[in-house]
Every structure is written in structure tokens, then in C-alpha cells.
Amino acid sequence: MSPPAGDLLRAAGADAESPHGGQADFVLVHGAVDVPGAGDPVDYTLSIPAVMRSPSLHAIVPGFGGIKRSSRGLRNALAGQEGVASLSFEPAREGGMLRDLFKAQQVHVDTLAAIFDDLPNNPRLADTPNAEQLDLSRTVLLPHSMGGLPATERARLYPDETQAVIYMGSVGLEASVMIDYVRRVAMSASHEVAGKYAQGKLVPGANRLHLAYRTARYYLSNPLRTLGEIGSCLAADIEQPLRALGILGVETGALYFGADRLVPSHDSALEAARAVIRHCEIMEGYGHLAPQRHPFEVAARLGNISARLEEASLAA
Secondary structure, eight states: OOOOTTOEEEOOHHHHOOTTSSOOEEEEEEEEEOOTTOSSOEEEEEEEESSOSEEEEEEEEOOTTOOTTTTHHHHHHHHHTTOEEEEEEOOOSOSOHHHHHHOTTHHHHHHHHHHHHHGGGOHHHHTSTTGGGOEEEEEEEEEBGGGHHHHHHHHHHOGGGEEEEEEESOTTSSOOOHHHHHHHHHHHIIIIIIIHHHTTOSSTTOOHHHHHHHHHHHHHTOHHHHHHHHHHHHTOOOHHHHHHHHHHTOEEEEEEETTOSSSOOSHHHHHHHHTTOSEEEEETTOOTTHHHHOHHHHHHHHHHHHHHHHHHHHHO
């Protein structure tokens, strides 16, 4: 059971304990928002560290398959280890039949808007220690995989409220042809999902049967949305929007994973990314699901990129 909002959570276990030893304190703040056409409310959770190293809110934008609690480890690692307030949410699984199929990302853009509108009015946040240090007007978006699409649109629509976007293994940074995309999806699914699931290493500490149930329920609860999101990833091209973000003053960074079979990290891919992104890094030996499987290591690299982009933003 989740601790009550405003309670001090003394980090423990795989979700929060530092790999370097010791424990870090942070507070959990829960909320829920109604999203147009989404049916059920969307839950979100904010982790606020006891010692805040940056006033910027870091918001994780989940990718395809962002099932319940899949971003919890990274969110808590960012708060407990890196000292930054971080937010995650469980993506909506419906947005209306036509939007699910033809504008699958719109409900995620609307979800981000609803959450950021709700945060200043969340009564639980007002009673939380350190909340007064948080600058909700300048957010750092941390999209993973498919999450790069709604995060880019959010930053384009609200550049004055977006300090930076740091992409984690995001689709859309390199053009794809269908047969190559299908091949990469198949390789990623067989090695990083099925293979790791069979070894019990897909999500550390997770019950395999429970995880399989949640995953099947997520995808099968709305097959139209699943197809729409797959199609949107295939058609994704965020190169021009990224150029627009630079003009609008939004800093951009990217974190690639060297063993990622879905989003390539070869030299040509990195060269294309560096043409439109200020700072790129690569984590050799890590796969596409590194944010879920290795949250502390990913949080450390995100903290480094975020600090570099914040310096660039202040200098500008």
C-alpha cells in the first residue's frame, strides 16, 4: 500500500535505497487528474527530496507499455540519489476511438497539461516540506521511448514552462522504414522482454505472474490504442520539432543505451541526434528498458545531463 501523501518516506529496498550505501529521504505527494476523453482519472506521484539540489521539477514521460508503477524506481532514484523533485504518472489507456487509432499521442499531451495545471492547486503539495523550493514554471521532461513524442509536443506548445527535454532511448530521432522497424521491435521484444522475463530480470523485485497479468491487461484493455501507438512510433519524426525547440529556447539532451535493440545507438544515429540536440550521452551495455531495470545508474546520467543543460540555460 502506498504511504499517505505528505508522509516522509525513508528510502528502502529496490525503489529507493542508494547503491552506494545509506538511505535518502523524500516525500511522496499523490494526485489524480481528469483528462479529456480518457475515462478513468490519471494518477500521478511526485517525489520531493529532503535536500533539494535543483528547484526544477523533473517529469518522467512513460513510453509504450508504461504499465502501473513502471517508472517508480527511476522517480525515486532521481529524488533520493540525485536530489531533484521528480514526477511519474500512469498513462491513460483510452482517449476516444478515433483518437486512439489516428491521434494516439494526443491523450498523453493532454495528460501532461492536466497534471501541470493541477500541481499548483494540489493541497497535499502545499503541506509538504521543501515544496516552496520547487519551481513548477520550469520543468525538465524525461521521456522514455514513445514518450518522446508527447513530450516534444508539450515543450513546443509551452516553451516558457519547459526548461529542458532529455530523451531516453526515444523513437523519432532517426527515420525508420517499416521492415527495419518491425525487425527492431521483434529483436527488442524477444531479447529484452521475453528473454529477461524468463530469467526473472525484466523488472527487479517484481512478481513475474503479477507483471505478466499487468502487462497483458495494459495492452489488451484497448487494442485500438495499442495499434495506434505502434503506428505513431513507426511514423514518428521529431527532427523538425527539435529544431523548433532550439529556436524557442528549450534545452535538449539525449541518453542512448548501447545494447538497445529498438532505438539504435550506432555512429550515424548519434550523429543525426547531435545535429539537433545540445548534449548526447550513451550508456554502453544497457538495453532499452534500462530506466526500469537500472534506475539508479540511469538517474545518475540524467542528473549529469540535466546539470549541464541547466548551466547552458542560465548562460543563455
